[in-house]
Amino acid sequence: MAVIELVNIKQETDGKPLFEIEYLQIKKHARIGLVGNNGAGKSTLLALIAGQTALSQGEIKRFGFVQLLPQLKTTATTESGGEVTQRYINDALAKKTDVLLADEPSTNLDRQHIEKLTIQLKRWQGALVLVAHDRALLDALCDEIWEIDQQKINVYAGNYSNYRKRKEQKAAEQEASYQHYVEKKKQLERAQMLKQQKAERATKKPKQLSRSEAKITGAKPYFAKKQKKLHQTKKALETRLAQLEKVDKPYQTRAIKMDIPDAKSIHQRPIIRVTDLAGQIENKMLWQPASFQIKGGDHVAIIGANGVGKTTLIHMIIDQVPGVENSPAIKIGYFHQKLNTLDLNASILTNVSKGAIQSETLIRTLLARLHFFEDDVNKSVGVLSGGERVKVVLAQLMVSDINTLILDEPTNFLDLEAVEALETLLADFPGTLLFVSHDQWFIERLATKLIVIEKQTLKLFPGTYRQFNGPDHQHDQQATDLMVIETRLSEVLSRLSLNPSDKLEQEFQALLKQKQQRLNK
Incomplete structure (x- = not known):
């Protein structure tokens, strides 16, 4: 039984098409994950279903109560971001409603609270439409994925992992179709060229004729007819070539090999030593004195609940407080959410190239991997969304004169495609990586070691996130x-x-x- 029906929807923003929907329905106990790039219209679609945004064209039929849990929440309070988010969730789930539209409900939540949210939403009896950049959350809750892509909505059965497999399968099919098209086009072009060459040779009577050709009455008309036939065959080939359905070449990621300063000389050598370092803010003890070391080339995730001191540890390492000794060979690039390194009036390419030690070719390749293609790199940073600006800052860091990346929640504000592109880039990063994240998939793919802060203790775990939880x-x-x-x-x-x-x-x-x-x- 449907509780929501969307019929012949055409939605615009600033006079430009955003997306179209011929017909979609949300059933009574649906569990739908809504995905798409930044700016594709995910939040707009939720607002339309909730009746909070004007519909450009079409009809939305509602057969029950609908509630929207917004992405942007009121923060004029002394509560932390995580506390505000949790309060909104609790209030939403306490109300009797038939459809819950949750827009990034895991924002500012640590792993412990994300697990609590997962349990709460699993117990939810109504329909759920979920926008989230947390892929583990989408996997745990959804049995259908709606993807907004090129102004259309594609529906995939199964959770997020199944959706990604299907996308990979479609990409493989597209590659096979393209290769078949290229080969067929080459065959027709070769055949066309051969017929053209034969037609040109048949334009005049040969000086020496075979006995059979010499017996033909009117040899000149014979060769004229032969030429005409060859031209007809050539024209038929041209028609077949023109009618050959074009298949676009799939986008292929190019390998990126960066020359990182001193990367080889410090590889697997201790570059950050922490000795008897205690974490304390004013009178609050974050962790008891702890010791560990990070080696060149390590990819280390700092994990723990909100407020345990993850960002504090990062600042202690960068500032080299007493108890922290950094090798003179390390060059740190630090990412945080302020994004104050950008010149809003300059282009993406200009911003990223400033201070870069890598070639422009590599910079353009890296930007393409982050989905800034061709002329996109000439856009002014001032017109970009928050997520796009995050990508510019990350690219800026990766091509600069550094060999150690320190990232504080780098996936915030990024859409899923951008997160996965960033994962690929960082997995190939030959330098040292130290990062804070609550994204389980991000940590699982990138971290070779963990720094775990819990119960006022800080320990280095010499293994992956999967091993830590195993x-x-x-x-x-x-x-x-x-x-x-x-x-x-x-x-x-x-x-x-x-x-x-x-x-x-x-x-x-x-x-x-x-x-x-x-x-x-």
């Missing part, structure tokens, strides 16, 4: 403890070589004993 976590915890001891051993050994003392020697022997005990467990 059944062998106890074994992995032993590996973490062992790594901490090895880090301390390395530090004490360095100090011993410079300033030998009985105290340092005793500490060194004690650490060796602890290491042996861990290995014997």
